[in-house]
Amino acid sequence: xxxxxxxxxxxxxxxxxxxxxxxxxxxxxxxxxxxxxxxxxxxxxxxxxxxxxxxxxxxxxxxxxxxxxxxxxxxxxxxxxxxxxxxxxxxxxxxxxxxxxxxxxxxxxxxxxxxxxxxxxxxxxxxxxxxxxxxxxxxxxxxxxxxxxxxxxxxxxxxxxxxxxxxxxxxxxxxx
Amino acid sequence: xxxxxxxxxxxxxxxxxxxxxxxxxxxxxxxxxxxxxxxxxxxxxxxxxxxxxxxxxxxxxxxxxxxxxxxxxxxxxxxxxxxxxxxxxxxxxxxxxxxxxxxxxxxxxxxxxxxxxxxxxxxxxxxxxxxxxxxxxxxxxxxxxxxxxxxxxxxxxxxxxxxxxxxxxxxxxxxxxxxxxxxxxxxxxxxxxxxxxxxxxxxxxxxxxxxxxxxxxxxxxxxxxxxxxxxxxxxxxxxxxxxxxxxxxxxxxxxxxxxxxxxxxxxxxxxxxxxxxxxxxxxxxxxxxxxxxxxxxxxxxxxxxxxxxxxxxxxxxxxxxxxxxxxxxxxxxxxxxxxxxxxxxxxxxxxxxxxxxxxxxxxxxxxxxxxxxxxxxxxxxxxxxxxxxxxxxxxxxxxxxxxxxxxxxxxxxxxxxxxxxxxxxxxxxxxxxxxxxxxxxxxxxxxxxxxxxxxxxxxxxxxxxxxxxxxxxxxxxxxxxxxxxxxxxxxxxxxxxxxxxxxxxxxxxxxxxxxxxxxxx
Numbered sequence: 001x002x003x004x005x006x007x008x009x010x011x012x013x014x015x016x017x018x019x020x021x022x023x024x025x026x027x028x029x030x031x032x033x034x035x036x037x038x039x040x041x042x043x044x045x046x047x048x049x050x051x052x053x054x055x056x057x058x059x060x061x062x063x064x065x066x067x068x069x070x071x072x073x074x075x076x077x078x079x080x081x082x083x084x085x086x087x088x089x090x091x092x093x094x095x096x097x098x099x100x101x102x103x104x105x106x107x108x109x110x111x112x113x114x115x116x117x118x119x120x121x122x123x124x125x126x127x128x129x130x131x132x133x134x135x136x137x138x139x140x141x142x143x144x145x146x147x148x149x150x151x152x153x154x155x156x157x158x159x160x161x162x163x164x165x166x167x168x169x170x171x172x173x174x175x176x
Numbered sequence: 177x178x179x180x181x182x183x184x185x186x187x188x189x190x191x192x193x194x195x196x197x198x199x200x201x202x203x204x205x206x207x208x209x210x211x212x213x214x215x216x217x218x219x220x221x222x223x224x225x226x227x228x229x230x231x232x233x234x235x236x237x238x239x240x241x242x243x244x245x246x247x248x249x250x251x252x253x254x255x256x257x258x259x260x261x262x263x264x265x266x267x268x269x270x271x272x273x274x275x276x277x278x279x280x281x282x283x284x285x286x287x288x289x290x291x292x293x294x295x296x297x298x299x300x301x302x303x304x305x306x307x308x309x310x311x312x313x314x315x316x317x318x319x320x321x322x323x324x325x326x327x328x329x330x331x332x333x334x335x336x337x338x339x340x341x342x343x344x345x346x347x348x349x350x351x352x353x354x355x356x357x358x359x360x361x362x363x364x365x366x367x368x369x370x371x372x373x374x375x376x377x378x379x380x381x382x383x384x385x386x387x388x389x390x391x392x393x394x395x396x397x398x399x400x401x402x403x404x405x406x407x408x409x410x411x412x413x414x415x416x417x418x419x420x421x422x423x424x425x426x427x428x429x430x431x432x433x434x435x436x437x438x439x440x441x442x443x444x445x446x447x448x449x450x451x452x453x454x455x456x457x458x459x460x461x462x463x464x465x466x467x468x469x470x471x472x473x474x475x476x477x478x479x480x481x482x483x484x485x486x487x488x489x490x491x492x493x494x495x496x497x498x499x500x501x502x503x504x505x506x507x508x509x510x511x512x513x514x515x516x517x518x519x520x521x522x523x524x525x526x527x528x529x530x531x532x533x534x535x536x537x538x539x540x541x542x543x544x545x546x547x548x549x550x551x552x553x554x555x556x557x558x559x560x561x562x563x564x565x566x567x568x569x570x571x572x573x574x575x576x577x578x579x580x581x582x583x584x585x586x587x588x589x590x591x592x593x594x595x596x597x598x599x600x601x602x603x604x605x606x607x608x609x610x611x612x613x614x615x616x617x618x619x620x621x622x623x624x625x626x627x628x629x630x631x632x633x634x635x636x637x638x639x640x641x642x643x644x645x646x647x648x649x650x651x652x653x654x655x656x657x658x659x660x661x662x663x664x665x666x667x668x669x670x671x672x673x674x675x676x677x678x679x680x681x682x683x684x685x686x687x688x689x690x691x692x693x694x695x696x697x
Contacts, residue, residue, distance in 0.1 A: 064559070064563045065560065065563075065564075068560060105639075110638065111638045111639075113636050114634075115633075142655065144634025144656045144657045145664070147635060
């Protein structure tokens with residue numbers, strides 16, 4: 001894949017599909033990601049503060065440590081702040097008759113292919129944050145691992161799970 | 177190599193065991209009651225022991241008079257209750273072998289009926305511990321083809337050895353649907369001769385290089401601490417204990433585990449037996465193998481020694497099997513020629529002509545940039561460590577020159593190691609692809625050559641990071657069903673499109689019918 005082809009794979013047409021028929025996530029998924037990241041950042045900040053305050057009681061924390069901690073904290077915070085936008089812009093999924101394709105990632109972009117024939121179990125899950133945004137994740141379990149399509153609108157998630165389930169049942173019926 | 181012909185003809189031998197009829201009902205051997213009680217004796221003893229000490233602490237007067245009697249009474253009561261429960265469960269558990277499935281029925285307060293279709297059984301294994309050997313019994317372990325319960329067998333049944341062998345032979349007949357009970361003959365020669373020296377060598381050298389190095393360093397550090405520190409042996413003992421558990425114990429366990437190793441193939445079934453104190457007999461269908469792997473950690477490779485194992489789901493052969501022993505070993509440490517001959521005799525389905533490709537020239541860039549980033553991270557950590565040492569009041573009087581020299585030396589070795597690893601990785605890591613199989617060769621230090629069938633790939637993931645994407649490169653992660661539940665096998669950096677074609681091929685084979693699920697039942 002050339003560099004141009006790699007950048008084209010993220011372009012979306014007026015129907016919300018990429019040139020090769022991939023779906024994008026709903027816009028409100030970004031809100032759900034941000035709330036999740038804010039919670040992570042709050043927990044991380046609390047841990048950093050407690051570690052720093054606790055260490056300061058016993059010895060003078062060297063300035064190099066403070067600087068290292070600050071840099072690490074700033075990098076994580078920047079990742080959490082920018083991550084959802086990049087994740088949203090790059091997240092693509094496609095389900096056709098034989099396979100489930102998921103393209104996603106912030107720094108590392110992954111392309112997962114799950115042959116539908118290998119699917120053992122399907123699950124639609126909604127956490128409290130996703131519930132707030134009327135979103136759900138579809139978890140696809142194969143004998144060798146798990147893949148998930150995240151931040152889908154609830155009816156879309158239900159429809160995907162139902163159609164995949166029907167497809168798998170059809171395969172099993174034919175085999176009997 | 178010997179016994180190939182004998183092994184091949186073994187499946188044609190007359191049945192050695194009487195067939196089981198549908199109305200025949202089995203009960204386990206009474207030793208099952210003892211096994212059940214023994215499992216809980218240790219835990220009960222620890223609980224009662226801690227109870228004994230807690231009441232001793234609570235009140236001295238009462239403790240002096242009654243604590244021992246109370247504790248003993250509790251222990252005997254628990255033991256009595258456990259014996260009764262174990263006896264009741266044994267008495268009320270029956271096993272039947274129907275036309276298509278086996279049924280285990282337990283008619284106790286908690287009624288339970290377990291049905292396992294013969295077509296779903298991945299393997300039947302026999303495990304004999306000390307008690308079993310004293311009583312001429314064995315534990316028959318039945319595993320199904322599932323990653324959910326891959327760590328332990330679905331059923332563990334104890335019978336006399338004769339009954340156990342008869343059931344196992346009959347199960348093999350039902351599972352593999354041939355009219356002849358497949359051979360599991362003690363006299364069938366092994367495909368490969370494994371001497372005691374081979375087993376010892378395998379035990380010593382098959383440990384991952386990292387744990388071997390850690391164990392050796394800890395051992396010498398412990399000895400040094402005990403010699404140089406007067407009066408305080410704690411840190412030395414801790415270091416030696418770490419060395420024991422990270423290297424010595426696994427080595428000894430491995431030697432005992434693989435003593436008397438024997439492997440042969442009869443028809444489509446592979447039979448493996450080994451063990452010194454506890455003996456293991458495993459059998460599984462070749463079609464259940466998901467991948468075959470030739471492994472060689474650093475030291476064995478220097479003396480040209482390799483080992484062969486397979487990824488097979490549902491092979492738990494012991495309740496307490498440790499994870500490193502779960503993938504069935506098809507051949508302990510041997511030279512490459514023998515390993516390839518064993519592979520051709522035992523798993524010819526995984527032998528194919530393939531032209532292995534090295535990582536492309538462009539892969540050097542992401543590899544070295546990664547090495548540079550990790551070097552920077554390590555250098556920063558080393559600097560922080562040095563800075564801490566300088567500022568610690570306890571280090572007053574110690575020459576900082578030595579610490580600086582040590583930190584710089586270690587950093588230089590690590591950074592050099594990272595770059596040497598990069599150079600070697602470019603040269604060593606390979607990928608090859610055949611008509612229905614593909615192979616990943618990875619590992620600069622501990623080398624692994626994994627051959628997988630496209631039909632066994634459950635999921636494929638191609639990952640391109642910011643360092644590799646600009647060059648059109650990616651790495652691939654293959655998910656397989658394996659003996660440890662599920663396992664990911666990673667490739668090196670190759671052309672992203674080429675790696676994408678793995679999943680394309682998996683899907684294409686399903687679509688056009690080249691993948692036939694019936695072959696793998």
